Structure formats: C-alpha cells, structure tokens
Amino acid sequence: MTAARAKVTDNAAWNGAGPALSVLTPFLRDDPDALLALLDEEAASVDGAVEVIVLDDGTRDPELTARLTARIRAMALPARLITLPANEGRSIGRNRLAAAARGGSLLFLDSDMRPDRRRFLRDWADLVAREDPAVAFGGFSLRQAPTDARFAVHRAMATRSECVPCAERARQPEKYVYTSNLLVRRDVFEAEAFDPGFSGWGWEDVEWAMRVSRRFRVVHLDNAATHMGLDTVAALAAKYEQSAPNFARMARRHPEIVAAYPSYRAAKLLKRLPALPWLRGRMRGAAEARWLPVAARAFSLRLYRAALYAEAV
Structure with missing residues (x-):
C-alpha cells in the first residue's frame, strides 16, 4: 500500500513544529481519544518538544474517524492522524509511523495505555534532552486498569510477567521491552526496524529488542503507563x-x-x-x-x- 492511499489530517500546531520527541500510537478499532486528551494536558510543559502521530490501521469506522479528527485538530500539541483504508499489521504500521515522525527520538505508546504520572511526556522529553538514549523502556502497570472479575486471569498473568520493577527489568534488558511504552532513537530504528514478517499478534517487539540489544544499550526507567486493555480468557x-x-x-x-x-x-x-x-x-x-x-x-x-x-x- 502506498502512502498516497492514506488519509492524513494535521492540526494547526503541526506546521512549523520542530519536535525532539515523536509519540507514535497505532490502533485498530480501539479508541485512543482518552490517551490523546491526557497527553495534550502536558502541551505547555513540553514547550514544543513533543509531537503526536496516530495511525488508524484500517478500523474503517467513519464515526470514530470523525471524532478523532476533531480531537487532533483541537490539540495544543503538534498532532497528525493517519487513516489507512485497510489493515497493514503491527510491524508495518509502526514502520510507517516512524517514517512520518520528525523527532530524533520515537516513543511507541499503545492506544490503550494511560500515563501513570502527569509528568509522563515531560519526563520522557527530559530524558531525551539529558541522555539521548538509544533505547529506553518506561514500564508497564495495571494501576488504573479495570478490576472486573472477567479480567482477573489476565491481571494475574500480567502482574507476574509484565509489571516488573525497573531494577529487575534492567537485569534482563532485552526481555522486558514492549512497544506499549518504548523510546527508540531514530538512528537505532533506522538500523533495526520491526520485522514485517511477523503477522497478527505477539512477539514482534521482543524479537526486535533481541536484535537491538546486541548493538545498542537498552535502558530501563520508572515512567510507567497503565495497560487499560485487559482481556477475558477467551480473548487471550x-x-x-x-x-x-x-x-x-x-x-x-x-x-x-x-x-x-x-x-x-x-x-x-x-x-x-x-x-x-x-x-x-x-x-x-x-x-x-x-x-x-x-x-x-x-x-x-x-x-x-x-x-x-x-x-x-
């Protein structure tokens, strides 16, 4: 699929912006509106250092598209919405987002994540300005996630295997890397993009981290976001x-x-x-x-x- 077939919507702040950090959020049928609202609350504190790019990977929901278009246009952060007519897959979608980004660092943030701190973007922007790390993972939590009984099994599994403290993650840096809250410097991403041979769900981010960790240092920090999209046993x-x-x-x-x-x-x-x-x-x-x-x-x-x-x- 060529870029010409994608519909692109930019807001007023997009033109002329010179961000150091690009937040990249792909989604398929999920609604990233709540996440965008939370990110935009930090617009003044990041002072032009951050842009947001959202990719609708073939949802084909006109009502959702209209609502997100209105959200993007109203945001104070420089923002772009890319709407695809058909699904391209997680790896290709993230590669497409990176190609559209202007920042020197890319923050992959899933649409069903919610920052656990109101300094979430500010802390990421400060890290980029201070250390410019090759790769950094901020952490994964369930602090704000629903506590419905139907999600209890997923909550138990994620708590054990994914909600891991920063110090423990740092001991096996390549293992605890998820694109739910992942910072990648542009030159690193250009050297090691996501493998488009992965299709469907799962493991493309871990495999990417295995390749990257052989060449670049993977940093872990405490700047977590909550995964709101817990699943039932059948969905998992x-x-x-x-x-x-x-x-x-x-x-x-x-x-x-x-x-x-x-x-x-x-x-x-x-x-x-x-x-x-x-x-x-x-x-x-x-x-x-x-x-x-x-x-x-x-x-x-x-x-x-x-x-x-x-x-x-």
Missing part, C-alpha cells in the same frame, strides 16, 4: 493462537536467547506428549472455569499457550 487464548507462528519465527532467529524462556522449555516438554491436542483442550477449559482459583486458571492458560507453541517449535 485467541491472541495466543495467533502468536504461535510468531513465537516460532523468533525462536528460529534467536535460539540461544529463546532457549532460556520458560515458555519455550515448557513447549519442548509438552511436544513429547502423544495426547497433546486433547490435553490442550483441557488446559483451555480449566483456564475458563470460573469456579477454579484465579492462580490455577492463570497457570492453566500459561500451559495452554505453551501447548500451542509446542506445535510450532
């Missing part, structure tokens, strides 16, 4: 089903790193079981059983994911 299971080919692609490219992952070790063990397809169904069933303790359901869902990966590795 569907994402895991999509992610199996991506996990296999990553394992082929980085066998020495992936071999240490618990999910990979579990997949290799499960691969030996002759009744694995039957067992996989039982694992998913246990994860969906509301009468079981949340910890047991979360363990069952992790096993289900490993069983899916066993078919791919």
